[in-house]
Every structure is written in structure tokens, then in C-alpha cells.
Amino acid sequence: MSRPTLADVAARAGVSAKTVSNVLLGRRHVAEATRARVLEAVTEVGYTVNAAGRGLASGRTGRVAVVVPMIYQPYFAEVAERLILALAEHGLTTTLRIAHDDAAERDAVLGLTTPDVDGVILCPHGLSPEVLGDGIVPRPVVQLGGGIMPSFDCVIMGETEGFRSMTEHLLATGRKRIALIGTGPGGAPQGSRFAGYLEALTAHGIDLDERLLITGSDWDRRASGYEAVVGLLRTGVEFDAVMCFNDAMAVGALRGLRSHGLRVPQDVALTGFDDTAEVEFTSPPLSSVSPEQAQMVAATVRMLIERIDGYAGEPRVVRTGAHLVPRESSAPAESAG
Amino acid sequence: MSRPTLADVAARAGVSAKTVSNVLLGRRHVAEATRARVLEAVTEVGYTVNAAGRGLASGRTGRVAVVVPMIYQPYFAEVAERLILALAEHGLTTTLRIAHDDAAERDAVLGLTTPDVDGVILCPHGLSPEVLGDGIVPRPVVQLGGGIMPSFDCVIMGETEGFRSMTEHLLATGRKRIALIGTGPGGAPQGSRFAGYLEALTAHGIDLDERLLITGSDWDRRASGYEAVVGLLRTGVEFDAVMCFNDAMAVGALRGLRSHGLRVPQDVALTGFDDTAEVEFTSPPLSSVSPEQAQMVAATVRMLIERIDGYAGEPRVVRTGAHLVPRESSAPAESAG
DNA sequence: ACGCTGAATGGCAACGTTAACAATTGGTCC
DNA sequence: GGACCAATTGTTAACGTTGCCATTCAGCGT
Numbered sequence: 020m021s022r023p024t025l026a027d028v029a030a031r032a033g034v035s036a037k038t039v040s041n042v043l044l045g046r047r048h049v050a051e052a053t054r055a056r057v058l059e060a061v062t063e064v065g066y067t068v069n070a071a072g073r074g075l076a077s078g079r080t081g082r083v084a085v086v087v088p089m090i091y092q093p094y095f096a097e098v099a100e101r102l103i104l105a106l107a108e109h110g111l112t113t114t115l116r117i118a119h120d121d122a123a124e125r126d127a128v129l130g131l132t133t134p135d136v137d138g139v140i141l142c143p144h145g146l147s148p149e150v151l152g153d154g155i156v157p158r159p160v161v162q163l164g165g166g167i168m169p170s171f172d173c174v175i176m177g178e179t180e181g182f183r184s185m186t187e188h189l190l191a192t193g194r195k196r197i198a199l200i201g202t203g204p205g206g207a208p209q210g211s212r213f214a215g216y217l218e219a220l221t222a223h224g225i226d227l228d229e230r231l232l233i234t235g236s237d238w239d240r241r242a243s244g245y246e247a248v249v250g251l252l253r254t255g256v257e258f259d260a261v262m263c264f265n266d267a268m269a270v271g272a273l274r275g276l277r278s279h280g281l282r283v284p285q286d287v288a289l290t291g292f293d294d295t296a297e298v299e300f301t302s303p304p305l306s307s308v309s310p311e312q313a314q315m316v317a318a319t320v321r322m323l324i325e326r327i328d329g330y331a332g333e334p335r336v337v338r339t340g341a342h343l344v345p346r347e348s349s350a351p352a353e354s355a356g
Numbered sequence: 357m358s359r360p361t362l363a364d365v366a367a368r369a370g371v372s373a374k375t376v377s378n379v380l381l382g383r384r385h386v387a388e389a390t391r392a393r394v395l396e397a398v399t400e401v402g403y404t405v406n407a408a409g410r411g412l413a414s415g416r417t418g419r420v421a422v423v424v425p426m427i428y429q430p431y432f433a434e435v436a437e438r439l440i441l442a443l444a445e446h447g448l449t450t451t452l453r454i455a456h457d458d459a460a461e462r463d464a465v466l467g468l469t470t471p472d473v474d475g476v477i478l479c480p481h482g483l484s485p486e487v488l489g490d491g492i493v494p495r496p497v498v499q500l501g502g503g504i505m506p507s508f509d510c511v512i513m514g515e516t517e518g519f520r521s522m523t524e525h526l527l528a529t530g531r532k533r534i535a536l537i538g539t540g541p542g543g544a545p546q547g548s549r550f551a552g553y554l555e556a557l558t559a560h561g562i563d564l565d566e567r568l569l570i571t572g573s574d575w576d577r578r579a580s581g582y583e584a585v586v587g588l589l590r591t592g593v594e595f596d597a598v599m600c601f602n603d604a605m606a607v608g609a610l611r612g613l614r615s616h617g618l619r620v621p622q623d624v625a626l627t628g629f630d631d632t633a634e635v636e637f638t639s640p641p642l643s644s645v646s647p648e649q650a651q652m653v654a655a656t657v658r659m660l661i662e663r664i665d666g667y668a669g670e671p672r673v674v675r676t677g678a679h680l681v682p683r684e685s686s687a688p689a690e691s692a693g
Numbered sequence: 694a695c696g697c698t699g700a701a702t703g704g705c706a707a708c709g710t711t712a713a714c715a716a717t718t719g720g721t722c723c
Numbered sequence: 724g725g726a727c728c729a730a731t732t733g734t735t736a737a738c739g740t741t742g743c744c745a746t747t748c749a750g751c752g753t
Contacts, residue, residue: 024709035733040711048730070472071417072709074408075738082451089437091633096433100426103454114419115452117440135407241637270637277639296428300578300607302614302639361739372703377741385700409739412708 023064032060043068074135083323084133086116086124088144092239092267093295098142098163101316109324111137121150128171130157138323141165144238159326163319164310166210171334172322174315177341178292181308182215184343185262185290188306190223192351194260194288198231200247200272201264207232212264212292230256235268244271252279259287259352266291266298269305273348288349303347314339360401369397380405411472420660421470423453423461425481429576429604430632435479435500438653446661448474458487465508467494475660478502481575496663500656501647503547508671509659511652514678515629518645519552521680522599522627525643527560529688531597531625535568537584537609538601544569549601549629567593572605581608589616596624596689603628603635606642610685625686640684651676 025036032039034053041049042057060066074080085102087095103113116133118124124143126132128151133139138159148169160171167173189197199216201208207229208216220227233251235243244263248271251258261276263269269291276287283289283303291298294309318337362373369376371390378386379394397403411417422439424432440450453470455461461480463469465488470476475496485506497508504510526534536553538545544566545553557564570588572580581600588595589612598613600606606628613624620626620640628635631646655674 026709036709037711037734038732041732044711048732050731053731067468067471069412069709071408071411071740072738073711075406075412075740076709076711078711078738080408090427090433091430091437093428093430093433096427096430099452100428100454103452112451114449115436115440117437131404134404241633245637274637274639274641296578297634300582300611302611304611363739373739374703374705374741375701378702381741385702387701390701406739408710409708410741412710413739413741415708415741 022069023066024069025066027064028057028060028066031064032057079327080135080137081111082114082136083111084114084116084127084136084139085142086118086127086133086139087142088118088120088124089239090115090117093297094265094267094293095142097295098312098316101312102140102163102320105316105320109320111324118144120144121147125150125152125154128156128160129154137327140319140323159323161319161323161326163315167336169334172326172336173334174318174322174337174339176310176315177339178211178310179215179218181292181310181341181343182212182262183219184215184341185292185306185308186216186219187223188343188345189260189262189288189290189349190219190225192288192349193353196228196231196258197260197262198233198251198256198258199262199264200233200235200244200251200268202235202238207234208264216262228256230254231258235264238264239267241267241271241274244268244273245275246271248272248275249279260289260349261287262290264292266293266295266305266307269307270297270301273301273305283348284350285352288352290349294344298346301348303350306346306349307344308341309344310341311339359406360403361406362403364401365394365397365403368401369394416664417472417474418448419451419473420448421451421453421464421473421476422479423455423464423470423476424479425455425457425461426576427452427454430634431602431604431630432479434632435649435653438649439477439500439657442653442657446657448661455481458482458484462487462489462491465493465497466491474664477656477660496660498656498660498663500652504673506671509663509673510671511655511659511674511676513647513652514676515548515647516552516555518629518647518678518680519549519599520556521552521678522629522643522645523553523556524559525680525682526597526599526625526627526686527556527562529625529686530690533565533568533595534597534599535570535588535593535595536599536601537570537572537581537588537605539572539575544571545601553599565593567591568595572601575601576604578604578608578611581605581610582612583608585609585612586616597626597686598624599627601629603630603632603642603644606644607634607638610638610642620685621687622689625689627686631681635683638685640687643683643686644681645678646681647678648676 025039028039029036039057042054083106085099087099090096090099106113116127118127141162143165156170162168162173164176199208203209233247235247237243261272263272273289281287291305291307294307298305298307362376365376366373376394379391420443424436427433427436443450453464455464478499480502493507499505499510501513536545540546570584572584574580598609600609610626618624628642628644631644635642635644
């Protein structure tokens with residue numbers, strides 16, 4: 020016995036297939052008695068809608084592509100999981116795409132590698148307007164995290180705000196020479212996160228010491244944080260705190276500091292960004308900044324669904340907050356055991 | 357201009373739609389010249405196959421559901437990522453399903469929550485034959501990890517083997533009282549992993565001390581390992597090594613040991629299982645057992661594709677190996693700094 | 694020369710659903 | 724009472740692809 024169709028349900032309920040369809044789609048003008056009878060027939064025969072048929076007739080697939088550079092990094096895994104669950108609540112299924120590089124992200128956005136979805140959620144690795152070029156974006160796209168893109172809706176994290184408050188937190192707890200490990204095209208950390216760091220220093224009348232700016236080889240690898248901190252130690256520059264652009268680098272940096280005999284937080288304070296689950300269980304637990312993932316995901320899904328439903332206004336930008344999550348790794352040096 | 361169809365390609369190439377379809381499906385009996393002309397037309401008009409149409413006509417969706425209990429735990433994230441990439445190589449797209457509990461896993465296997473896929477890959481949390489009941493499995497299912505299920509193909513990790521060699525490794529490096537943190541229905545660790553531990557002890561003529569067996573509250577949370585080790589310390593039982601059922605618990609256990617002033621590996625050796633990326637960057641890095649993920653994933657995908665292609669033999673069991681990955685956390689007590 | 698074989702291609706129907714519209718019913722308004 | 728409206732249900736024709744089968748044609752053996 021093969022999978023039941025609308026016709027089977029219709030026969031059972033004594034109505035036409037179209038009426039069953041109307042009930043399932045929640046159309047108005049269906050008598051209450053009919054609706055009840057149809058729903059009963061649906062469960063009796065065990066009907067589930069055939070996505071291929073529906074897709075062909077309606078032009079909608081009910082599917083959304085979530086594009087991430089990788090999922091083995093906790094930040095992306097957590098975001099992807101939240102997105103999948105949020106989309107499921109709206110009846111949308113998810114196909115997860117792993118886009119390792121800029122070109123793969125571009126192809127996903129342009130629809131070359133993501134046909135047959137109603138929309139795309141992009142968690143970018145490093146996609147920039149230049150890489151995207153002037154290709155037509157053929158389908159709703161919402162970007163979660165990363166910089167502002169002119170072609171589609173973007174949800175921007177409170178990076179500057181988060182780094183400003185983290186920097187102030189470190190200054191307030193007695194740290195004076197704060198190294199920054201991040202990424203940037205020019206060999207030194209740049210962008211919104213760097214901006215927050217700089218704002219806080221300026222506000223406290225501290226000059227920027229460029230010897231404290233270290234570039235990790237790769238935004239997303241723990242090894243990158245390890246290498247960066249080892250490089251910093253090798254220069255012999257004095258420092259009493261290390262801020263990392265994200266948690267993954269901070270975990271690597273922690274290992275680097277410890278393997279050189281430095282204690283966290285007694286000798287050096289250490290902080291991350293993203294507030295992923297992994298930094299709660301390092302030794303010591305790492306201070307981080309929570310980018311309000313729940314807010315970001317909610318805004319992303321809301322905007323995507325609006326676009327799928329036909330909204331065609333100008334690209335929008337939503338900025339979410341960020342709050343400090345202080346833990347043991349940034350406790351004042353003197354008070355720590 | 358809407359998305360091009362087979363008819364558009366056909367018009368461009370001067371053939372029928374059916375011939376274009378034949379070329380795209382790699383059918384025999386297509387002249388080389390025709391094939392070339394069709395492929396050229398495909399790129400010229402930018403054609404991509406419409407999955408809904410193909411699905412409706414062929415009965416295949418080209419999609420596979422990967423069911424995991426969560427993805428924010430590195431083990432599942434890593435496996436899911438490998439599966440997605442391996443399936444993509446075979447032209448299959450993936451929908452990721454998060455199944456939090458046994459009932460959700462059962463529903464995914466039975467197809468209730470995974471219609472419109474050609475097959476299901478299940479990475480189980482704790483699905484057992486009893487939970488599955490005698491429901492008919494309506495579509496190919498392959499299980500990766502977990503125990504043997506009578507209803508579908510299973511890939512079984514070398515759990516016993518891995519725990520046996522890890523236990524022997526610890527004994528060989530001078531540890532005498534090895535605690536085991538895991539899960540089991542009876543309040544003590546059980547199953548294949550426990551069996552490996554026991555085999556090694558028996559082989560060395562060591563009696564099992566049940567006070568060294570601790571059950572974590574939850575297989576997959578780091579907090580569970582933390583709580584377990586704290587509970588163990590509270591009992592006052594002597595131990596010089598802790599083996600955990602997986603890396604997540606080991607990370608939590610490490611935190612628990614450190615926060616009670618115990619040094620790893622000088623005072624206590626500590627080990628995990630799964631060899632996830634996270635244990636390379638703890639302090640110290642944790643010894644673990646690699647379950648040969650690449651092998652497991654390859655076998656899983658191969659068996660699923662065979663099933664999708666119509667193979668209908670009895671459920672099969674593939675056992676993959678496991679090898680020890682010793683790191684600093686299990687170095688001999690006297691030699692460690 | 695004839696039928697036969699196999700290669701190459703195309704015609705037609707079907708997959709399960711929904712959009713657009715038609716039809717029927719029952720009631721309301723003047 | 725008749726025209727009109729709203730509510731409800733049904734009819735027909737797509738949507739884009741592939742399966743099945745028919746057709747054409749060239750080359751071959753006899």
C-alpha cells in the first residue's frame with residue numbers, strides 16, 4: 020500500500036480533493052463540519068502532504084537553506100540549531116549547506132548551489148559586497164552576523180558595543196595593557212570589534228599600542244588563537260590581558276598562555292566573544308560577550324518569512340544588543356586564588 | 357524571466373525535452389554530438405533541474421534526513437558535517453532533524469516527521485528496539501553509532517575495543533584505581549564501553565570496585581561530567597584515573613578535578629572518547645579514543661545508498677575500529693611536569 | 694533485397710498538488 | 724418575488740519532470 024494522497028482522503032471524507040486541500044491550507048469558506056470530517060479522514064488514512072506535488076503546484080518548496088562555513092565550531096553549531104528549530108516552528112524545513120569559502124557563499128546566495136528553496140539564511144564567513152559582485156540575488160536572503168551587505172536584509176551583532184564594554188570591564192578591574200587577537204586584512208585586527216576596543220581606550224585616555232594587536236591566521240580555528248598568543252609572547256611585549264575576537268581563538272589562546280606557564284587570571288586576563296557553551300567549562304571559565312543569539316535568530320527568521328511572503332522593500336538592517344558575561348578568566352589579578 | 361525549464365533547453369538545442377532529460381540523467385543511447393549540444397544549451401540558458409518536478413515524476417526526492425539529538429555538542433556536529441559532505445558527493449541533499457528524545461527519534465525513523473526523503477540516517481541518543489516498537493519502517497534507515505537495532509542497517513563503533521585499549525593504556529602507565537564515568541539504566545555505567553573496561557581489568561587480574569563506577573545524569577552534557585566527578589570526590593574513594601564515556605563528560609570532569617585542586621595528569625589521569633576537536637585544546641589536552649569517524653560515515657552512506665537503490669537484504673551490521681589517541685592528560689604521573 | 698538488430702530520439706501520460714474559476718446552495722434585500 | 728450576494732464545494736488545467744513505449748534509421752547478415 021503506497022502513500023495516501025489527497026484523493027484517498029477525499030474519498031474517505033466524501034468530498035473532493037480540492038476541499039481537502041482547502042482544509043489543509045486553512046482556507047476560509049470551509050464549513051466547520053466539513054473541516055472536522057476531513058481532518059478525521061486525514062488521520063484515519065495517515066495522510067501527509069507530498070512536498071513534490073505541492074511544490075510543483077504552488078511554486079513554494081517550504082524549504083530554507085541555512086548556509087554556514089562549518090558546523091564543527093560551536094558558534095555556528097549553536098546558531099544553526101536555533102535556526103532549524105525556529106524555522107520548524109513556522110513549518111519550514113532546513114537544508115544545511117557548508118560553504119567553506121567566499122566563492123561557495125556567493126554561489127549559495129546567488130542560488131547556483133541552492134535551487135529549490137524559498138529563501139536563504141547566510142551566516143557568513145567573510146562574504147563582502149566585492150565578492151558578491153553585481154549578480155542578481157534571485158530569492159530572499161537574510162544575513163545573520165557579519166558586515167552590512169547592500170543587497171539583502173542583515174542582522175548585525177552588537178560587536179562594537181560588546182568589545183567596548185569588555186574593554187571597559189578589563190580596565191575597571193585593573194588591567195592596563197590589553198592585547199587584542201583578531202583578524203583583519205592589513206595584518207592587524209580591524210572592523211567593528213576593533214572599533215569597540217579603540218573607543219574604550221580613547222575614552223580612558225589610553226594610547227593605542229600597535230604592538231598589542233595580533234592577527235590570527237584564521238578567524239575560526241582554536242589553533243589560530245594558540246599561534247597568535249605564542250607569537251605575542253615571543254615579541255616580549257608586556258601585557259596583562261588578552262581579548263580575542265571570538266571564543267574559539269580564546270580557547271586556543273588559553274592553551275598557549277598555560278603552556279608558557281602564565282596563569283589566568285592571576286598573570287593575564289583572557290576573554291572571548293560569542294558566549295558559546297564551550298567557554299563555561301574551560302579552566303578557568305572564560306569571560307565572553309553574548310551576542311543575544313535568541314534575538315538575532317528571531318529577527319532573521321522573521322525578516323526571511325516576510326520576504327518569502329512577498330515583502331519587497333529596501334534591504335533592512337537590524338542591530339541586536341550584546342551583553343557582557345564576566346567569568347573567572349577576567350577576575351582581578353589580586354583577588355584570584 | 358522565470359526559471360528555465362527542460363523545454364527552454366530543448367528549444368535552444370533543437371531537440372525534445374525528453375532527450376534533454378535523457379542527457380541529464382546520463383542515459384545510454386544518446387549520441388555524443390547531441391549530448392554536447394544539450395549540455396551547451398543547459399549552461400547557456402542557466403538551467404537547473406526542478407526538484408519538485410523530478411520528485412513527482414520519479415518518486416525520488418534526492419534528499420536524506422540526518423537525525424541527531426542536538427548539534428551543539430561537537431561529536432554530533434562533526435558527524436553531521438561529515439555526513440552532509442559525503443552525501444553531497446553523491447548528489448544527495450540533507451535535511452537536518454533535531455530529535456531531542458526517544459519519541460522524536462522513533463517518529464523520524466517511522467517517517468512521521470520525515471516525509472519526502474529517500475532515506476534516513478539516525479545518530480541515536482538512546483533509541484532502543486523497545487521504544488521503536490513494531491512499527492513498520494517505511495523507508496531505508498541506517499543507524500550510525502548506538503546499539504544494534506533489528507530493523508535496519510547499523511554501523512557500530514569499536515566501543516568495547518576502544519575502552520579496552522584505553523584501560524590497558526592507563527594500567528600500563530601506572531594507574532591502579534581507574535574510575536569510570538558513564539551512563540546506564542541501573543545507576544552504574546553499562547553497555548559496550550563498560551564491557552571494554554571490565555575486559556581489561558579482568559585480563560590484568562584486577563577486581564572491579566563498584567565504588568569507582570559513576571553515572572552521569574546525562575550522556576551529552578559537560579555539566580554531567582562535572583557533577584559526576586564532584587560526586588566521586590565527595591565519596592572519598594581513592595582513585596588515580598578517570599575514564600569518561602565521551603569527550604563532553606571528560607571536559608566537565610576536568611573542570612571538576614581542577615576546581616578541587618587536583619592536577620591532571622600528576623594526581624589523576626583523565627580520558628574521553630570520540631576524539632572531538634575540543635579535547636585538543638583543553639589544558640592539558642585530553643587523551644581520547646577515535647572511533648574512526650571517516651570510516652563510520654563512509655559505511656553509513658554506502659549502505660544507505662544501496663538501500664535507496666533497492667537492496668532489500670536482511671539488516672546488516674558494520675563494525676568499525678577504534679584507536680587510542682594518547683595525549684598529555686594520561687601521561688605517567690611521575691614524568692609529567 | 695529483405696528482415697533483423699540496436700542505436701537514437703520523441704510522444705504521451707502520469708506523478709500529487711494548487712490556482713483560477715465555475716457551479717451550486719441558501720439566504721437577504723428591496 | 725426576483726435579483727443579488729456570500730458561503731461553500733467542485734471542475735479543469737496547469738506545474739516540470741520522468742517512465743513507458745513507439746518510431747525512425749542505419750548497418751548488418753543471409
